[in-house]
Amino acid sequence: MLYSYNWLQHYSKYKLPQAEKLEELLNTHSFEVEEVKKQTSDYLFDISVLPNRSHDCLGHFGMAKEIAAITNGKTIALKTVSSNPRKGKLAKLTVHIQNRQMVARYAALVIEGIQVKPSPKKLRDRLEAVGLHSINNVVDVTNYVMLEMGQPLHAFDYDQIEGAVMTVRESRKGEEVETLDDQTLSLPEGVLVIEDKNRLIDLAGIKGGKESAISQKTKHIVLQAANFDPITIYKARKQMGYSTQAAVMYSHGIDPNLAMISLQRALFLLKEAESEGKVVQVIDIYPVKRLAKKILLHAERIESLLGVWVPLPEIKRILLSIGCQVTGNGKHLRVQIPTSRMDLAIEEDLVEEIGRIYGYDQIPAVFPLAPLDPPLPNKEWLLQESVRDALRASGYTETYSYSFISATDPSKFLYTPSDRKKLVELQNPISEDFSYMRPTLLENLLKHFSQNARISDELKIFEVGKVFGLAGKNYAETGMVAGFVGERQLEQPFYQAKGAVAQLCEWLGIAGVWYDEYKHAADHAYGKVWHATRCAKIKVHGKEIGLVGEISRHVSANLKLPFRVAAFQINMEMLAQFASSEKQYQEIVKYPSVVRDVAVLVHKRTKVFELLDAIGKAGGILVKDISLFDLYEGSGLPEGKKNIAFHIVYQADDRTLTGEEIEQTQSSIIAVLETNPQWEVRK
């Protein structure tokens, strides 16, 4: 809210600190000052009043009191005029409150014979200084009192209140009210409105109605200072997307004791503005009077929470400066809270007041004394970091993407209807681009990949993060790691991705990794992302932990990927299940190893695994390792055939193998391979 320095000075019995000094004092003791603007003969302070202090500081007088508390100054007493009614000619106004829960207090004055005219210069200047336009003396006074006291006032044209009756009630859905700013608002259910005999005349606590507005012709007014329920007003603001300064003040809550004093203050200002008129009726419906609370405050509690000892006289001085009354001796104080400080409810609230006014800069920086109790390692975090290290070591670059996918992604990524049903949808997305929670890491990573592929010929990226879905009635949130690899001219990036998976598993100490052919099937959500014949399930001990595969041609085309891309996505919980940090040294074999090669011409759909299996079985214990070193199909080979070549490593733990032993085993391997008529061992 904007505050005028001169206006604040008006309430202070002492010379306020210079604007710059005041800004600093407010910043360190009260509220953040967003900006101080120099005017011709004034300073305009834009102060962010904290939400818990809105009820007493969204007004110049309240702010002046706050400043007095932090600068050890005093404020003046406000001048008021008595509201005692005199005899008049007007018919008695009747006010009904339908639901007392929603109106803590309803105070109003009926003023007969008012003169509506331009405001005096002083009043106009004050309002204009904080950016309000002067309208007429009556409206200006209501605005002035609101900006002074933090209590919204409203003036009705008495003659426009049909039947001299006002009912404060909740709106019915679809009712309409025309407000002062010439808008016709269609109301939701449960908004507070004021109705006369025939129509709605006010959007209570938010905006006055046009029908009952003050005009040049107005002769008599009803001046209202009500205390409406903050929650009702807050909900109305949110539901209608419509708000005013008064509505903001109401939704923070206002001290009901402010209502009558504000009206009396308004009477004084109306008199100053030569508005004539006399009070002929006072309405004050205030069933449950708000009384001052008492809090027991222990001086040790202050020291214990703040870590600094505040001397007792200082404690008392501070409490008095914020309007409290203090009784009790020694270290236990009974503190009576002024009703205007609705935020002070518990001892800790008082500790805060004492701390901030005494000065948080008085609090030393001290290390706590705590048991030397080393925290348990968090295994999930450790695993996450290992995964990151492993992929980075394999040349992958980490990226962070949004947790959201767009409204068009489900079709771009070929989701099936059942995939769509599992999506977690936002109720209030910020835009179409962020409609659902990401069901996998693939969508956004692939978008990142595609962006970068325009300027790069070779890419390896990964992300570790949460993905979301509906599992029956539940929200499921799952940790995942996914990586993408691709290179211009690289025809089968699958093997790059598979290599990264193998290296990752090795890094994490996961043994027994197995790859099973993957088929698009109903059991797999978000499945059409993967290539129909170039995708595998990654399994450990029979359990699927993720998928590795090329991105399907259809999705690649949808994303305009410039080259073939392969990916893997692995469930972090599954990784955690199988990861092991145990390592054991294996004796290095002292005896030499011998390498023999074998090349086999096979049908092009023959799996490497079948050959590995056959060689392994035939070779027995002398074969230490079999590694693929060539996989070729193309010119020079018969149509539909490919050549697969392996290094076979022979070694024994306990002796140097003889040439004969090796030749014998090699021959028996070849013999076994040759029993398969589809396989031709090349010699």
Add this chain to the structure above:
Amino acid sequence: MPNDSQYVEILQSKAITEIQSCSNLKDLEELSHRYIGKKGELTLLLRSLGTLDEKERKKIGQKANKAREMFEREFAKKKQHLIMHEFESGEQDEWIDITAPGAKLPKGHLHPLTQIQREAKEIFQSMGFALADGPEIESEWYNFDALNIPASHPARDMWDTFWLKEPENSKQNLLSGTAILKEKPQKFLLRTHTSPVQIRYMEKIKPPLRVIAPGRIFRYEATDARHEINFYQLEGLMIGKDVSAAHFKGIIQEFFKRFFEKETVVRLRPSYFPFVEPGFEVDMRCVFCAGKGFSINKEGQKKDCSSCGHGGWIEIMGAGMVHPNVLKAVKCDPKEWQGFAFGIGLDRLAMMKYKINDIRLLYSGDMRFLEQF
């Protein structure tokens, strides 16, 4: 005369001269052959000594042996020299351009936020803080109610929230893996801060405790260079019998010192978060201009510090003493226990540390950005 002692001397000096003037290993070997080979001149001379009388034989023999030794010494020296020379001159022909780039090795990068999180975790762990985690989809209860943030109160406007659409045909939703469903059917949302982890952690672990919880959070707001719809926060919580604001100051000041590797101090200003009382806004004295508010460039001109504007302080996080209602929400007696809580924006830290001027870069996936870390 072969048996002349003078002849030995001549032979010796001739051989040495020839060795010294020899310019390659092949010629040197040739010399060796010529002088001390089977039929070498010195060899023959030594062999012919037998024909002389004893006196002569001794005299010339000594000389001849010395000549041979000398030859061998000089030969070895020359050989060493020629070998060295040959390698060196060979390398001269092997010149390469050392300004040409090194081999391109596969290299990965960790995201700057990963690196920031690691550094922060390490510092807090060294001060005895445990590490906790919580779900990104939260219930209204954990995100707001348990944290003393009342419904339909303007205080909630401090957290612009993404709400989740309720799944069809379901009246109640449970977070998978979380057992607790509070009394009423819950609305679900994307956590707006990491503070719900305070509640989740204290439900499981009894005080005294020290814990941090870094993680992704969400805010419903328009994005710009300083705002994102998802970003990272690090929550901290310490509960004990007498944990005070002074302790908070001690811990957090130490954290910033270590994190920025510079001396700094923190200052507390009043603030309001419903889950703490008192509540603080925490400023760090600018580590980039040492709190001066300006820097002086090469031309000697004063320039406003780009990190703190000109104030010398950087507003860095919210904190406070845990509100008794929060302790009550986890069945912890506020008369017995107290402590502090704080939440640091990790994106802010990364942006300050690496001088990143737009938060959106962190989620752009742009390799030209990522490869710088």
